[in-house]
Amino acid sequence: MPTLSEVLLTALKDHGAREIFGIPGDFALPFFRYIESTGILPLHCLSHEPGVGFAADAAARIHKGLGVACVTYGAGAFNMVNPVAGAYSEKSPLVVISGAPGKGEKGRGLLLHHQAKTIESQQRVFEEITCAQAILDDVRTAPREIARVLRACLDESRPVYIEIPRDMVAEPCEPVQPLPPRRGDPGAARAAAAEILDRLKEAKKPALLIGVEVRRYDIEEEVAQLARRLNIPVATTFMGRGLLAEADAPLVGVYMGMAGKPDVSEIIEESDGLLMLGVILSDTNFGVSGRRIDLRHAMLAADGEVSLGYHKYPALPLADVVAELLAQAEPPPAAEALRRPQRQVCPTGLDADDAAVGPMDIARAVNDLFAASGPMPIASDMGDCLFTAMDIVNTALVAPGYYATMGFGVPAGIGLAAATGRRPLILVGDGAFQMTGWELGNCLANGWAPVVIVFNNASWEMLRTFQPEGSYNNLAEWRFADIAQALGGCGHRAAARRELKAALDAAMADEARFHLIEVMLERGAISDTLSRFVATIKGSNQPPRE
Numbered sequence: 001m002p003t004l005s006e007v008l009l010t011a012l013k014d015h016g017a018r019e020i021f022g023i024p025g026d027f028a029l030p031f032f033r034y035i036e037s038t039g040i041l042p043l044h045c046l047s048h049e050p051g052v053g054f055a056a057d058a059a060a061r062i063h064k065g066l067g068v069a070c071v072t073y074g075a076g077a078f079n080m081v082n083p084v085a086g087a088y089s090e091k092s093p094l095v096v097i098s099g100a101p102g103k104g105e106k107g108r109g110l111l112l113h114h115q116a117k118t119i120e121s122q123q124r125v126f127e128e129i130t131c132a133q134a135i136l137d138d139v140r141t142a143p144r145e146i147a148r149v150l151r152a153c154l155d156e157s158r159p160v161y162i163e164i165p166r167d168m169v170a171e172p173c174e175p176v177q178p179l180p181p182r183r184g185d186p187g188a189a190r191a192a193a194a195e196i197l198d199r200l201k202e203a204k205k206p207a208l209l210i211g212v213e214v215r216r217y218d219i220e221e222e223v224a225q226l227a228r229r230l231n232i233p234v235a236t237t238f239m240g241r242g243l244l245a246e247a248d249a250p251l252v253g254v255y256m257g258m259a260g261k262p263d264v265s266e267i268i269e270e271s272d273g274l275l276m277l278g279v280i281l282s283d284t285n286f287g288v289s290g291r292r293i294d295l296r297h298a299m300l301a302a303d304g305e306v307s308l309g310y311h312k313y314p315a316l317p318l319a320d321v322v323a324e325l326l327a328q329a330e331p332p333p334a335a336e337a338l339r340r341p342q343r344q345v346c347p348t349g350l351d352a353d354d355a356a357v358g359p360m361d362i363a364r365a366v367n368d369l370f371a372a373s374g375p376m377p378i379a380s381d382m383g384d385c386l387f388t389a390m391d392i393v394n395t396a397l398v399a400p401g402y403y404a405t406m407g408f409g410v411p412a413g414i415g416l417a418a419a420t421g422r423r424p425l426i427l428v429g430d431g432a433f434q435m436t437g438w439e440l441g442n443c444l445a446n447g448w449a450p451v452v453i454v455f456n457n458a459s460w461e462m463l464r465t466f467q468p469e470g471s472y473n474n475l476a477e478w479r480f481a482d483i484a485q486a487l488g489g490c491g492h493r494a495a496a497r498r499e500l501k502a503a504l505d506a507a508m509a510d511e512a513r514f515h516l517i518e519v520m521l522e523r524g525a526i527s528d529t530l531s532r533f534v535a536t537i538k539g540s541n542q543p544p545r546e
């Protein structure tokens, strides 16, 4: 009979996990021994648990399946609360596995090292940022508990928490019987789809807005097909950037309210029949709307339900709704030429001269690079680098667009490299690099060779745009290019556009190591999107006129 560890690892793989990111500790060492000895899933150890969480989250997103982060009890798991909270907010199916004290240890009456308030404190903290939890302290229930929690992770596309006491790892255990995916009531799906299609037919300006759940539930092609069938313009949310990148669909661009392209904002905000699929109603997606989108007329299928005005259809998975819409939607009349709106034109043609580099030059240089050698998957951190990414051609992009945590970029790029074997492009500000950029030191030993562009304005520039008077936004000069070699990579410093072009060319010519391109930016030099975003926020935050 297999051990509990083998049963858990096999179940993770059977539910779609492809690797584990982790850092061991004495409460987790016995389980790590099984991870390594069984080889059921490859193990990638990083240097700090925030990086472990971000890397596993990014792997989940690019796999459209489970990401796995394995840490020790207490100091390890508590170190990972922020990335798990971000995965919860952004609906990423991340499995958190924590080692734990053995059953015998708990009753000795001693306070245990790594323990916070009580032995159960950690579980209680993770209950707030996961959708399901299991403590594997009984092999009779463990298979059912693992099945329940992994199913919840996939159905809800949210993190889950599994705790494995260190004296349980070798216990003989029955294999896990996976549970079937959650299905909605077929009659309810039919009714909801019929009501949606009726409303779209009555609308003079129907439109489609899609968000991250379309990727999380792997239904991009079905949604592209639906957009063609409905023959209505489709936009993505800020978080949904990169969706339908390679699909044949009437995609108009990214909706960002007054911070985005006016033509896209008009299509979404003026629509009298807006269908939102997989969209998170967050401030970063809608906080800068030019005009409040009247949710009474909008239709939303997300988070496992459908709401149309005051109508609600509960327990309806998004995939079921989209399948039913496709089943019922008639093709557009032949006479009506299929809309193929002008896709967003991204800036290209960098002047490789001696002028100082600005964020838009970075977008231009990357677009030129992608045009010449094909798109790379992008991991972006929070900061102006993410707003600059809005002017980079549509490609697979993982970024904390809603939860907006710094520190995501470099570990997420490592997660992309480990999960796909492809070379990622990482966009990160100097402030965020200071947090988790050090994980690049793990690249050489693992054969990862990301191209990293550090937006170095020696500043927490996003904060400065909101509050210029804060001297705390001034960061010191950290000379990141000089650090690269010490971490096993190659560093370039680019102040002029000519130097940026040369650095990118050199990076692309050497796939053996990571290349860090430190782009020196003037304080105050920000992307077009960030400046619109800030102008909008400042405009909307004005105290109401007397």
Ligand SMILES: Cc1ncc(Cc2c([C@H](C)O)sc(CCOP(=O)(O)OP(=O)(O)O)c2C)c(N)n1
Residues within 6 Å of the ligand: 382, 383, 384, 385, 404, 405, 406, 407, 428, 429, 430, 431, 432, 433, 455, 457, 459, 460, 461, 462, 463
């Ligand atoms: C973990 C963490 N800490 C603090 C913040 C607040 C914050 C921002 C958001 C608003 O919450 S943007 C920003 C400055 C980012 O600096 P840098 O990485 O250099 O990028 P840039 O210079 O392009 O702004 C901070 C500190 C955050 N988002 N995440």
Ligand SMILES: [Mg+2]
Residues within 6 Å of the ligand: 383, 429, 430, 431, 455, 456, 457, 458, 459, 460, 461
């Ligand atoms: Mg900065």
